Amino acid sequence: MSSLFRYLLKHHAFVLFILLETLALVMVFNYNSFQKASYLNSANRLSGNIYQSFNSVTGYFGLIRVNRELAGENARLRMLLENQPVQPDSLKYLTSGSDTIIRYFPAKVINNSVSRSFNYITLDRGSRHGIKRDQGIISAGGIVGIVAQVSDSYSMGLSVLNRRWSVSAKVKKSGAYGALTWPGENYRIARLSEIPLHVDIEIGDTIVTSGYSSVFPEGIMVGTIDRFTRPGGENYYQIDVLLSVDFKTVSHVEVVEIRNKEELKALEYLPERQ
């Protein structure tokens, strides 16, 4: 026993190294449970505060672009509103609107990255503003990501540019849907798979969210088809999608809450539980 101690003492650096390195690797491979458990992500109070105060300074530099984007979005929404056929019967609103209520919370991006293979986004809104886990994040341009962790006043989400996440998306023209993932090389390009070969697609076709995932409402812009190939021996296209959101400049976003989500989820998972 004493010789063991002597050995450990003599090689304490090596033993300590193995210990710390193992701890680090355990964190890498169990990132999910560690991030969930505690303050080990950028939504914690300290890093949230630091990012927010830094952003309150640097935020001014992008104001011209942000204003232009918001004015464009306003004009688009106003056009949609004006061209909406008038519905004199308000009962219709009440009955059709009551089962699915979609709410949008505005939020500001206070930290963001595009250069890594798992990119995250930090927002200046948290649970006390109504943000919950698994809510979608969109911007004027289209989908941005999904909320992963929420603290009191900040939240952290996976952006589309994260290889640990995929979202259901469809070709707007035909309605054929598949999974949108990010292969990890270019921050402008995502990949849409599982679109069968019999579906007609062209370069430039619009890709939108399918609404099947209960994270995003249907029809949120994702991007356009940049190019596509037919891998030999497979029944599916491999489609490169040019994302409509420029993740380098994304600054103001909205978090989507779909109110009947819990019920929908419960219903969808019912057979599995039995």
Added chain:
Amino acid sequence: MRYLVKYGVMFVVLVLAQVLLFNQVHFRGYLTPFVYILFVMLLPVSAPRYLLLITGFFIGLAIDIFSNSLGMHTAATTFIAFIRPWIIRAISNRDEDRLEYPGLKQNTFTWFLYYTIFMVFSHHLVLFFLEFFTFTNFLVTLFRVILSSLFSVIIIILSQFLIFRD
């Protein structure tokens, strides 16, 4: 005590500079310089090894928390903290007096250049392979490691001329 304050300030400054400034640099879309490893590099040469390892672990953890990459930077900095004594031994001449502070001013430019290259490359190698190993092929990742290392080395050397001069 003086050391504690000096390295404490350095820790905070380097972490903030890394997460607020350098993490926002995406040269050509994917090149980000990692300058914070200067902290591990600039610890006194005679610092006990357990101290090297523990401080290396915690500066990596701090960067990881800010950038949501839990464990990756921690593993990389712990690794370079472990191999640092061997790197210093390998690049130093036997007859050369080993100075306490391994900065640029205290040593020759070539010595510091080699020191930076070895430390940065080892760090980036661990970091990038932890980030990419399951997906992309080996050569692409290695290419990224080399390009990013080059970028980081340049910034670290420049920073020595500008700030960490004492």
